[in-house]
Amino acid sequence: xxxxxxxxxxxxxxxxxxxxxxxxxxxxxxxxxxxxxxxxxxxxxxxxxxxxxxxxxxxxxxxxxxxxxxxxxxxxxxxxxxxxxxxxxxxxxxxxxxxxxxxxxxxxxxxxxx
Amino acid sequence: xxxxxxxxxxxxxxxxxxxxxxxxxxxxxxxxxxxxxxxxxxxxxxxxxxxxxxxxxxxxxxxxxxxxxxxxxxxxxxxxxxxxxxxxxxxxxxxxxxxxxxxxxxxxxxxxxx
Numbered sequence: 001x002x003x004x005x006x007x008x009x010x011x012x013x014x015x016x017x018x019x020x021x022x023x024x025x026x027x028x029x030x031x032x033x034x035x036x037x038x039x040x041x042x043x044x045x046x047x048x049x050x051x052x053x054x055x056x057x058x059x060x061x062x063x064x065x066x067x068x069x070x071x072x073x074x075x076x077x078x079x080x081x082x083x084x085x086x087x088x089x090x091x092x093x094x095x096x097x098x099x100x101x102x103x104x105x106x107x108x109x110x111x112x113x114x
Numbered sequence: 115x116x117x118x119x120x121x122x123x124x125x126x127x128x129x130x131x132x133x134x135x136x137x138x139x140x141x142x143x144x145x146x147x148x149x150x151x152x153x154x155x156x157x158x159x160x161x162x163x164x165x166x167x168x169x170x171x172x173x174x175x176x177x178x179x180x181x182x183x184x185x186x187x188x189x190x191x192x193x194x195x196x197x198x199x200x201x202x203x204x205x206x207x208x209x210x211x212x213x214x215x216x217x218x219x220x221x222x223x224x225x226x227x228x
Contacts, residue, residue, distance in 0.1 A: 006156070009154070034216065042221075043204065045219070089157060100164075100208065101162060102159070104149075107156045
């Protein structure tokens with residue numbers, strides 16, 4: 001089955017600096033890569049996603065890059081703010097037989113220091 | 115509040131008892147998922163279902179059971195066979211389409227078994 005590895009597990013940055021979270025996946029059939037943000041005590045929410053036919057996608061201060069050959073993808077947050085502090089999960093999705101099974105990484109706890 | 119609800123928010127049970135966690139959605143989504151979240155281990159898939167009366171085992175299905183008698187409902191039973199049931203359980207749903215793949219998460223149920 002699919003295996004998603006995520007690094008680092010914790011990340012502290014100064015407010016205004018950039019943060020980068022990296023993930024690798026094992027199954028070359030994966031074709032959809034979402035990123036979720038989970039604030040303390042709340043549910044995970046989708047913040048950005050990318051499909052395998054796209055190399056990069058940007059939405060204001062966040063961007064995601066995908067390298068299909070190397071099977072890795074990354075989340076970039078620029079000009080970090082205290083409200084960016086949360087746990088971030090990457091995921092890889094396969095659709096075997098019409099079902100979509102999503103495999104999540106182990107999460108990165110991001111702390112933005114004011 | 116996202117259209118997907120889980121109840122109760124906190125649940126306490128004695129070891130050896132079965133317990134059922136509720137998940138309801140009014141988003142008219144076809145697919146529903148159950149995840150378990152433990153510290154440092156991210157989100158692990160327990161069961162998922164794409165249509166009524168059909169469901170598939172995820173990565174950690176042992177000791178759990180589900181049913182999907184209605185499109186809106188996907189209850190999870192944690193049986194006494196689950197060796198370490200204390201965890202945070204998240205339910206999610208997703209619309210099935212070629213372009214729409216986001217999973218919406220419920221608020222979660224924190225189960226404590228003593």
